[in-house]
Amino acid sequence: MQVQKNVSQSYWKTWIEDRDVNAGDALIRIYMPLVHFQVNRIAHRLPSNVSRDDLRSFAMMGLYDALEKFDPNRDLKFETYASIRISGNIMDGLRKEDWLPRTTRDKAKKIDYAIEKLEPTLQRKVTPEEIAQYTGFSSKEVVNVINDVFFSNMLSFDDQIKDDGDGQVNFIQTIRNNETLTPEEELLKDEQIKQLAETIVAELNEKEQIVISLFYHEELTFTEIGSIISLSTSRVSQIHAKAIFKLRDFFSNN
Numbered sequence: 401m402q403v404q405k406n407v408s409q410s411y412w413k414t415w416i417e418d419r420d421v422n423a424g425d426a427l428i429r430i431y432m433p434l435v436h437f438q439v440n441r442i443a444h445r446l447p448s449n450v451s452r453d454d455l456r457s458f459a460m461m462g463l464y465d466a467l468e469k470f471d472p473n474r475d476l477k478f479e480t481y482a483s484i485r486i487s488g489n490i491m492d493g494l495r496k497e498d499w500l501p502r503t504t505r506d507k508a509k510k511i512d513y514a515i516e517k518l519e520p521t522l523q524r525k526v527t528p529e530e531i532a533q534y535t536g537f538s539s540k541e542v543v544n545v546i547n548d549v550f551f552s553n554m555l556s557f558d559d560q561i562k563d564d565g566d567g568q569v570n571f572i573q574t575i576r577n578n579e580t581l582t583p584e585e586e587l588l589k590d591e592q593i594k595q596l597a598e599t600i601v602a603e604l605n606e607k608e609q610i611v612i613s614l615f616y617h618e619e620l621t622f623t624e625i626g627s628i629i630s631l632s633t634s635r636v637s638q639i640h641a642k643a644i645f646k647l648r649d650f651f652s653n654n
Contacts (some may be wrong), residue, residue: 416472427467431482435459438486444621447548450499455490462489500552507545510535515649528645541640550648603650608643611636 408430414423439455466482514534516528528546532539600609607629614625624638629636 412472415467420652424467429461431463434479434482434486435463438462438483438490442487442490446494446499447501447504449501450494454493454497458490458493459486461493462486465489470480500548504545504548507537507541508534508549509544510643511537511545512641523647526624528642540638540641543638543645545646546645547641552645604643607639608646611639612643617642 408427411423411426411430414420415427435456439452439459443450443452443455462485463482466478466485469485470478470481472478482540511531514531515526518530518534522530528539528542531542535542537545600612604612610629611625614628615618615622620628622640623633625631626633626636631639
């Protein structure tokens with residue numbers, strides 16, 4: 401372990417002083433696990449049509465960018481800095497690529513239309529089952545489309561929040577990264593988190609709150625969550641989708 405650390409430090413010295421290409425390539429190989437981790441972490445939340453090759457490409461560009469811009473004199477580990485850059489670049493790439501398929505957007509329009517028509521008649525919040533009956537989609541299709549659109553909207557929610565001057569990071573990243581926020585951004589972040597937390601408690605039942613917390617805060621997979629709360633992976637997925645449906649409905653009407 402000490403030998404590996406010394407080798408890594410040698411590469412860093414050569415890279416920082418001379419921008420030696422071989423040293424840079426060696427550092428890329430050393431830190432590739434960060435790329436794999438971030439790609440896997442983000443990919444399991446996305447629809448199956450999103451290519452992992454595209455995510456890896458975005459992630460690699462983030463790692464290259466981190467190597468170029470990292471300041472070893474700062475009190476910040478490269479692993480931490482690179483993880484922020486990698487995940488931020490993946491999110492930026494997803495925003496620019498507009499990964500939602502046309503069929504999903506078409507279904508989302510029909511679902512929105514159904515909600516607009518049904519709620520005034522029913523005088524209450526419409527359920528996924530009622531939307532499914534109106535549109536001809538299955539209940540699973542309805543909650544999955546709402547889930548995908550909600551995540552897509554989250555990607556474009558926060559372009560105004562920036563990091564320490566090297567580029568933008570999204571709201572999801574700012575929640576996890578306290579080191580690069582200004583006092584004003586910290587207040588904004590706290591207010592956003594407080595509002596989201598209050599909404600989750602008010603709008604979701606206990607199981608939905610647990611699933612949302614374990615999925616987004618603890619970053620567990622549906623299978624891992626299922627093993628904790630003794631439910632199948634598919635059941636956890638259903639609970640997650642319905643929770644997102646409720647949150648989307650709340651935010652779209654407030």
